[in-house]
Amino acid sequence: MASKRKLRGDEAANSAPAVAVKEHREPLADIEMKAEILAGLIKGSKHFIVFTGAGTSTSAGIPDFRGPDGNWTLKAQGRPRTTHANTLSAVPTQAHMALVELQNRGVLKYLVSQNCDGLHGRSGIEAQNISELHGNNTREVCKSCGKEYIRDYRVSGSQPDHNDHRTGRRCVCGGILLDTIINFGEGLPEKELQLARDHANKADLCLVLGSSVSVTPACTIPEAVASTKNAKLVICNLQPTALDDDCNLRIFTEADILMTKVMEKLNYAIPPFELRRKLVRIETPVEDMHNITFKGLDADGTTPLSFIKAAGVEGCRRFARAEPFSLTLRRHLQPGHGELKLTIELFGHYDEPYLEIAHEYMGDEIVLYSLRYNPLVGEWDANQKEVESGMERLFDR
Numbered sequence: 324m325a326s327k328r329k330l331r332g333d334e335a336a337n338s339a340p341a342v343a344v345k346e347h348r349e350p351l352a353d354i355e356m357k358a359e360i361l362a363g364l365i366k367g368s369k370h371f372i373v374f375t376g377a378g379t380s381t382s383a384g385i386p387d388f389r390g391p392d393g394n395w396t397l398k399a400q401g402r403p404r405t406t407h408a409n410t411l412s413a414v415p416t417q418a419h420m421a422l423v424e425l426q427n428r429g430v431l432k433y434l435v436s437q438n439c440d441g442l443h444g445r446s447g448i449e450a451q452n453i454s455e456l457h458g459n460n461t462r463e464v465c466k467s468c469g470k471e472y473i474r475d476y477r478v479s480g481s482q483p484d485h486n487d488h489r490t491g492r493r494c495v496c497g498g499i500l501l502d503t504i505i506n507f508g509e510g511l512p513e514k515e516l517q518l519a520r521d522h523a524n525k526a527d528l529c530l531v532l533g534s535s536v537s538v539t540p541a542c543t544i545p546e547a548v549a550s551t552k553n554a555k556l557v558i559c560n561l562q563p564t565a566l567d568d569d570c571n572l573r574i575f576t577e578a579d580i581l582m583t584k585v586m587e588k589l590n591y592a593i594p595p596f597e598l599r600r601k602l603v604r605i606e607t608p609v610e611d612m613h614n615i616t617f618k619g620l621d622a623d624g625t626t627p628l629s630f631i632k633a634a635g636v637e638g639c640r641r642f643a644r645a646e647p648f649s650l651t652l653r654r655h656l657q658p659g660h661g662e663l664k665l666t667i668e669l670f671g672h673y674d675e676p677y678l679e680i681a682h683e684y685m686g687d688e689i690v691l692y693s694l695r696y697n698p699l700v701g702e703w704d705a706n707q708k709e710v711e712s713g714m715e716r717l718f719d720r
């Protein structure tokens with residue numbers, strides 16, 4: 324059995340035994356029966372929350388910590404990891420997408436994650452619905468004003484001193500940007516932890532997916548639910564966990580298998596993964612010239628997201644290759660005369676092709692595009708609409 328004593332993050336990294344604790348998989352008939360029970364609990368819940376760990380992302384090719392090939396297991400064996408997962412091109416799993424559907428239906432009220440891979444956000448979980456307790460390797464925050472930025476590249480690791488957190492970039496306000504990764508021995512982000520605690524206190528059902536719930540203080544979230552009268556704790560993990568004796572339902576299987584079964588019982592389809600972004604096009608006539616600027620936002624339209632690698636417009640020899648993605652045509656454009664062909668190059672983590680947009684200039688304008696890309700189809704779907712009032716402030720025109 325797993326130790327009842329909880330480990331601090333720095334202890335946890337050195338605590339994995341060289342021989343991983345045996346993983347256990349229940350017979351499918353038992354999983355079916357338990358999925359039915361869990362579906363019933365979800366249907367009857369008023370405030371359902373989910374707590375995810377590394378086990379939610381292993382089928383996306385991202386290794387866990389304590390499994391047979393886990394990072395800490397290999398460390399305990401003195402073996403280096405020879406392959407490194409690229410979290411930027413990892414495709415969210417069935418479990419990730421099931422959680423997105425539950426969120427969109429208003430069933431899932433809050434998600435607390437220990438994962439730094441950013442897959443919950445990319446899969447479609449909205450920023451206000453998640454606490455990423457250990458940070459996110461694509462999110463950086465301004466030290467001065469608190470403004471957040473999401474990047475289509477890893478924001479950490481550029482500094483020799485790992486605990487420095489400075490990414491080398493700056494905010495629009497001039498403040499220095501810090502990565503959000505929580506290193507061993509560092510405290511958890513206060514706001515994220517408090518939100519997670521508030522939801523744990525309200526929760527009448529908490530599902531743990533792919534976590535050994537052994538690292539403090541993150542594990543205090545499911546623990547709080549376990550100690551609340553009438554609230555139910557359900558744990559799905561392949562290895563034993565520290566809360567096995569305190570939960571109401573224990574399921575030994577992969578997160579994908581359980582969530583696929585639960586969604587079947589609920590009669591909800593698991594949606595396919597789509598990369599969703601927002602692109603803003605800002606046009607400014609300047610005397611006898613014409614300026615076009617592009618900015619990226621996340622799917623919520625709330626946070627700047629750097630997914631543009633280069634931007635070009637037909638008739639302009641130069642490609643803009645850095646922020647701000649701004650291009651100048653050396654001619655005056657008459658509204659309603661002449662089509663512009665725009666090309667946006669993306670980072671291509673999902674082999675997404677160039678985004679090509681043809682449009683007719685209709686006067687000084689700001690246009691917002693909702694972009695969707697399904698990697699299986701390989702094409703962009705770009706819906707265009709006039710920007711809502713008040714959104715201008717988001718992109719610091």
Ligand SMILES: [Zn+2]
Pocket residue numbers: 465466467468469470494495496497498
């Ligand atoms: Zn700032």
